[in-house]
Amino acid sequence: MGETEDGMRPKKVVFVTVGTTCFDVLVKVVDSLEVKDELLGRGYPSLLIQMGRGSYLPTKSTGDDGSLAVDYFTFSSSIADHMSSASLVISHAGSGSIFETLRLGKPLIVVVNEDLMDNHQSELVEELAERKHLYCAHPQTLHQTIVGMDLKSLLPYSPGDATPVAKLLIRFLGFPED
Amino acid sequence: MEKNNGFCVSNLSSNLLITCFIALITTVLFRVLYVIYRTGKPLSKRASRQPLSTLIVLGSGGHTAEMINLLLVLQKDRFAPRFYIAAATDNMSLQKARVLENSLADSSGVKRVSAEFMQIYRSREVGQSYVTSVWTTLVAMAHALWLMIKIRPQVVLCNGPGTCIPLCVIAFFFKVVGIRWSSIFYVESIARVKRLSLSGLLLYKLWIADQFFVQWPQLQRKYPRAHYVGCLM
Numbered sequence: 001m002g003e004t005e006d007g008m009r010p011k012k013v014v015f016v017t018v019g020t021t022c023f024d025v026l027v028k029v030v031d032s033l034e035v036k037d038e039l040l041g042r043g044y045p046s047l048l049i050q051m052g053r054g055s056y057l058p059t060k061s062t063g064d065d066g067s068l069a070v071d072y073f074t075f076s077s078s079i080a081d082h083m084s085s086a087s088l089v090i091s092h093a094g095s096g097s098i099f100e101t102l103r104l105g106k107p108l109i110v111v112v113n114e115d116l117m118d119n120h121q122s123e124l125v126e127e128l129a130e131r132k133h134l135y136c137a138h139p140q141t142l143h144q145t146i147v148g149m150d151l152k153s154l155l156p157y158s159p160g161d162a163t164p165v166a167k168l169l170i171r172f173l174g175f176p177e178d
Numbered sequence: 179m180e181k182n183n184g185f186c187v188s189n190l191s192s193n194l195l196i197t198c199f200i201a202l203i204t205t206v207l208f209r210v211l212y213v214i215y216r217t218g219k220p221l222s223k224r225a226s227r228q229p230l231s232t233l234i235v236l237g238s239g240g241h242t243a244e245m246i247n248l249l250l251v252l253q254k255d256r257f258a259p260r261f262y263i264a265a266a267t268d269n270m271s272l273q274k275a276r277v278l279e280n281s282l283a284d285s286s287g288v289k290r291v292s293a294e295f296m297q298i299y300r301s302r303e304v305g306q307s308y309v310t311s312v313w314t315t316l317v318a319m320a321h322a323l324w325l326m327i328k329i330r331p332q333v334v335l336c337n338g339p340g341t342c343i344p345l346c347v348i349a350f351f352f353k354v355v356g357i358r359w360s361s362i363f364y365v366e367s368i369a370r371v372k373r374l375s376l377s378g379l380l381l382y383k384l385w386i387a388d389q390f391f392v393q394w395p396q397l398q399r400k401y402p403r404a405h406y407v408g409c410l411m
Contacts, residue, residue: 020239020270095240095369099411123371127394160368160409162248165391168405169363172389173230173333174221175256 011069013046014039015086017079019094022053025139026111027072030090031058034143036068042146045069048082080104088151090142093121098128102157108134109149111142133157206354213353214385218403221361229258233331233349233360236264236271237339240369245337246278247411248365254282260293261329265300265341272297296325301340319344330358337365338375350386365391366404368411372396 016030027049029035039047049058049072063069076082083089083104090109091097101108110125122136129136132155137145170177234249236242242264254260260279264271272295279293301315302308322344334349336342342364352358364387366378371394374382381387382401390404398406 095367095411096243099243099368103411120373120375121369123373124369127371160393160411161251162410163251165248165365165407165410166251166253168389168391168407169333170253170256172220172363173256173361174224175227175253176223 011046012044012087013048013082013085014044014088014090015048015050015082016090017050017083017097018052018054018092019097020052020075021092021094021113022055023092023111023113024054024056025113025115026090026092026142027051027054027056027058029111029139029142031056031070032143035146036070038143038146040068044088046071048072048086050074050076050079050082093125095121095124098124098134102128102133103159105156107151107154109137109142109145110134111137111139114138128157131155209354213350217353217362217385218388227256229256230332230361231259231261231329232257232333232335233261233263233326233329233345234275235334235336235339235342235345236262236268236275237337237341238265238268238271240367241337241339242271242274244365244367244411245335246274248335248337249278257333258292261331262293262295263298263325263341263345264295265339266297267300267303268297298322298325298341298345301344315344319347322348326352332358332360334360334362335365336363336377338367338370338377340377343377343380346381346386350384361388362386363389363391365407365410366393366397368393368409370394370397372400374401 016027018026030047030049036047045063046069049070051072051074058070058072060072061067061070080100083101083106086106089101089106090111091101093110093112098108098110112119112122112125125136128134132153134154135145135149167177234245236245262272262275275295299314299318299321301318302311306314326345326348330352334346336346346362349360349362352360364378364381366374370378374397382390382404391407392398392401392404393407393409395406398404
């Protein structure tokens, strides 16, 4: 990201997103002293929470007193901007959020929502965690995961390409391929 | 004597009825088998470059994002006019499709291709009981039939939401009765690594999809008729 004119490093923001879901359990855990202290200790001065349809409101803080700066909002039309400026993303297990983050090359911790029925989301998260593209956690293990994480050990994710599928469709339909 | 004659006539007519009924059932059966046989076979090379009318089924969240990802690299002049259908309770998907279509109109200097955006009743909401789902699925089927009669697409693109099932079943029905032969393409969601979604399972097992794409090798091993195309996102 580079340094700003006055030589100060840009703030390292931890961005938390729950997409369009309600995931109060995650927001509460992130808002806990335990997690906030751990993030601060790891050099993240700022926490931004996108809380979606949740009803739990985190405690805002300016961080002027040396504590973690915390802010939140429900939805935004420019989630991509917040993700781009984040140094660490903690996300729910929605595939949209996951791949948006991975394609931006941001370190990612995915937290699986155990309250969801038929949790097919965890399949994807487990597979990507196995391939070392992200860390996988449950709300109760988030703190542990942050303590033990080594972001340099994460492998970059190469974005996929849908062009081969487009070519297959064209060929199947009998169109001339150019 | 008359009674005997009357009995004979009614016997004949009921025999005729039964014969006709059996003939009908047999014809339908053979037609269905023929459609299944033709399903998945590539179409013959076309001389004309006429575009094919395309139905694109959108679904909440990741489904629409994945579909847009595919549409961005699709040769748009081959797939036109485009009809987008999303569930009635899904507010964001059609909006995202409109943004895509508008950006196409802006960038190319060509005459704007018509795109239509429609909503359909959902067969089943997430978490809805399977008992009430029977009724809502019937309503969704009727609505889907209505929309499909209007559109009669030559290509159907879908990637998982339950909304695609009534539409694909009706597309198959149109093939059987000869209303329209469509090529049905299904791309299973990237979120499905080891197990197919319910929609995917139905379209695969019933041989409804002409081409069935999966994004993870584990699924290709389990479902050998599927094409493995890797992660598309």
